[in-house]
Amino acid sequence: MELRKENILIVDDDINILELLQRHLKSWSYHTYKALSVKEAVQILRDTKIDLLITDLKMPQVDGSELIKFVSEHYPTLPKLVVTGYPSIQDSLVAIKSGVADYLTKPFTKDELKSAVTNSLGKRDNLNSSSSNLKPTNDNSYGEIIGKSEKINDVIQVIERVKDNKATIFIKGESGTGKELVARAIHYQGKFSRAPFIAVNCGGIPENLLEAELFGYTKGAFTGADKNRDGFFQAANGGTIFLDEIGNASKAVQTRLLRVLQEKEVVKLGAQKASKIDVRIIAATNGNLKEMIKKNTFREDLFYRLTVVEINVAPLRERKEDIPLLIEKFLFKYGVEYKDRFVRITQEATAILQRYNWPGNIRELENVIQRAVIMCNKIIGVEHLPDNLKFDISFPEDSLLPLKQIEKEYIQKVLNACNNNKTKAAEILGITRKTLRSKMEN
Known part of the structure; x- marks a missing residue:
C-alpha cells in the first residue's frame, strides 16, 4: 500500500x-x-x-x-x-x-x-506545501531495518512521516519482530537524532522499582533512597524514550505516565514540585492492550493517548521475501564478531529457512544463523540447521492446528533441549521468562 x-x-x-x-x-x-x-x-x-x-x-x-x-x-x-x-x-x-x-x-x-x-x-491554497518528500524505499535497508517487502515499506513510510516531530507513537507486533529497531529508526533518522534515546524494557524491571526508575525519586522517598536521582524520563529530556512491553506497567505507573502525556511534566517520587520535560514517547507491546482494558488492567484513556500514531510490525511469516536479506545481514554480523569467520549458505538451507514460519520471528532467525556460523566450516548446509526446521510445518489456513499451538510446541522443544531451564530457554527465544510462561499457559 x-x-x-x-x-x-x-x-x-x-x-x-x-x-x-x-x-x-x-x-x-x-x-x-x-x-x-x-x-x-x-x-x-x-x-x-x-x-x-x-x-x-x-x-x-x-x-x-x-x-x-x-x-x-x-x-x-x-x-x-x-x-x-x-x-x-x-x-x-x-x-x-x-x-x-x-x-x-x-x-x-x-x-x-x-x-x-x-x-x-x-480547496487547499498551497497545493505544494504538503510534506510529500518520502525517501525512496527501493533500498534494502533503512537504519537498522532490513527488508524489501511491502509490509516493511509501509512501516518505513510511516517512520518518514513521524521522524521529525514528537507525536506519541505506539508500535505493536509479536515478540522478536524488531519493534525497538523501528523506534530507533524513528529517532536516529530524524532531526532529533543527536538528542538522547532511552530504551526501557517495562517487563524487565521489577514492578516495585519501575515507577522509581522511570520518574526518579528524592532522598528519603522510600527505604534505600539515600540521594536524589533522576529517572529515565529526565535522562531522555529533549529526545525519545521507548517504553517496551508497556502492558507490564502497573496502574500507578500508568497514572503517572498519563500525566506526562497530558501535562508534559514529571513528578519524582517523594517530590511535590513537577518538572517540565520535552520528550517524545514511543511505546510498544506484543500483547493485546484492548483485552487488558476489558479486564481493567490497562487504562483506556492512556491507551488512546499512546496511540496518536500506530505502527504495526508484521511477523516474519508474513514477509518471507525479507528472509534472504536478513540471513545476509546476520552472516556478516557474526562473521565480524567471530573474527573474520565469513561463511556462505546453500540454496537448500536458505529454502528451508524461507519455508519455516518463525514463531520467534527475526530474533529466532538470528539465533539459528549464529549457531550455524559456529557449527559449520565454510558453508552452512541443511545439516547445520535445527531438526525442527527441516520439516515443512506450513499448514493451510483451514488447518485444525492453530499457529499458537505450533508456537507452543516449538517452545516446548526448546525447553526440552535446555532441560526445562526456563531462563535459558527464554534467552534463546529472545523473550522474557514472564512471556514464556504466558505463552505456555495460554
Missing part, C-alpha cells in the same frame, strides 16, 4: 468516532494523527505538518470552535472539515466565518466522508 502524501489530524473526544474516522481514512491510504482534545491537537499542530484538520465541535473543556479559530489564525492555509453530532445555525455560522471547507453531520456514510475529505483537500 502506497501512502498518499497528505497528513490528516482527527480531533474528537468520542473514541468510537475517532476510530471510525481513522479506519476509513487508512482504507484510502491517508496517514492519520489522533487527538482526544483540543489541547492535544494544538501540540500535534505545532510539531507536525498537517494537510487537513477534521474536528468535532462539542468537546469538554475547550470546544472545537476554539480550535477552528486557532487554526484560522495560525495556519490560515490549512483546510478544516467539521464533523459534528449537534448541528446548529450558530455553529454553522462560526464554522463558515472561520473558513471551514466542509461540514458533516453525524451519522454520515463512508461515501459522504470521502467526498468531504476530497473536497476539503481540493
Whole structure:
C-alpha cells in the first residue's frame, strides 16, 4: 500500500468516532494523527505538518470552535472539515466565518466522508506545501531495518512521516519482530537524532522499582533512597524514550505516565514540585492492550493517548521475501564478531529457512544463523540447521492446528533441549521468562 502524501489530524473526544474516522481514512491510504482534545491537537499542530484538520465541535473543556479559530489564525492555509453530532445555525455560522471547507453531520456514510475529505483537500491554497518528500524505499535497508517487502515499506513510510516531530507513537507486533529497531529508526533518522534515546524494557524491571526508575525519586522517598536521582524520563529530556512491553506497567505507573502525556511534566517520587520535560514517547507491546482494558488492567484513556500514531510490525511469516536479506545481514554480523569467520549458505538451507514460519520471528532467525556460523566450516548446509526446521510445518489456513499451538510446541522443544531451564530457554527465544510462561499457559 502506497501512502498518499497528505497528513490528516482527527480531533474528537468520542473514541468510537475517532476510530471510525481513522479506519476509513487508512482504507484510502491517508496517514492519520489522533487527538482526544483540543489541547492535544494544538501540540500535534505545532510539531507536525498537517494537510487537513477534521474536528468535532462539542468537546469538554475547550470546544472545537476554539480550535477552528486557532487554526484560522495560525495556519490560515490549512483546510478544516467539521464533523459534528449537534448541528446548529450558530455553529454553522462560526464554522463558515472561520473558513471551514466542509461540514458533516453525524451519522454520515463512508461515501459522504470521502467526498468531504476530497473536497476539503481540493480547496487547499498551497497545493505544494504538503510534506510529500518520502525517501525512496527501493533500498534494502533503512537504519537498522532490513527488508524489501511491502509490509516493511509501509512501516518505513510511516517512520518518514513521524521522524521529525514528537507525536506519541505506539508500535505493536509479536515478540522478536524488531519493534525497538523501528523506534530507533524513528529517532536516529530524524532531526532529533543527536538528542538522547532511552530504551526501557517495562517487563524487565521489577514492578516495585519501575515507577522509581522511570520518574526518579528524592532522598528519603522510600527505604534505600539515600540521594536524589533522576529517572529515565529526565535522562531522555529533549529526545525519545521507548517504553517496551508497556502492558507490564502497573496502574500507578500508568497514572503517572498519563500525566506526562497530558501535562508534559514529571513528578519524582517523594517530590511535590513537577518538572517540565520535552520528550517524545514511543511505546510498544506484543500483547493485546484492548483485552487488558476489558479486564481493567490497562487504562483506556492512556491507551488512546499512546496511540496518536500506530505502527504495526508484521511477523516474519508474513514477509518471507525479507528472509534472504536478513540471513545476509546476520552472516556478516557474526562473521565480524567471530573474527573474520565469513561463511556462505546453500540454496537448500536458505529454502528451508524461507519455508519455516518463525514463531520467534527475526530474533529466532538470528539465533539459528549464529549457531550455524559456529557449527559449520565454510558453508552452512541443511545439516547445520535445527531438526525442527527441516520439516515443512506450513499448514493451510483451514488447518485444525492453530499457529499458537505450533508456537507452543516449538517452545516446548526448546525447553526440552535446555532441560526445562526456563531462563535459558527464554534467552534463546529472545523473550522474557514472564512471556514464556504466558505463552505456555495460554
